[in-house]
Amino acid sequence: MTCRDLKNSLVKTSFASADVISCPLQVLVIDRVGGPANVLIDTISLLLNREISVTSVDDHGDALRALDYYDFDVVVIGLQENRPIQLAVLPQIHTHYPDRPILAVGRRLPRIYQQYARTYGAREVLNMPERAADLKELVTHLSDRYLLAEMA
16 A cells, blocks of 8 residues: 555545645656756755655666555656666656656757657656756746645
C-alpha cells in the first residue's frame, strides 16, 4: 500500500483532522549531482519547506528499479548535450508508466534535442534559466502545475 493509498483510506474512514496523514509529493530525479534537474528540484524542495520527498539516482538501472518499487508522482530527468544516453531512459519510463508525468530539464538544449525528449515521452522540456528572476518564474510554474496540484 502506498502512502497515497493509506492517506485516501484514512480520509474515507473519516478520522478526526488530527489523525489525517499528510504524504509529501514523491519525486524521482534522474541526474548527476549538480546537474540541471538535481539543482532545480533541490531549489523547489527548499522553497516548499521540504514538502516533497526527493529520490535522486544517476543510473538508468537504478531509476527503473526505483520506479518498480515506489509510487512516484513526478519523474524529472536531467539532460545534457554531452550525455545523450540520458534520452534512452525516457521511452522506457513512458512505456511502462504512461500516466506518470516526466519533466526533462537541461541547460541551453538545442531544439532538436528538446524535440527528441518530447517524442520519447517528456511532458515538458525546460531549459534552466540563468537569471534569478527567470528561475523564480520557472519554480512557480512547476510548483503550480505539478507539485502543488499533486499535493491537493
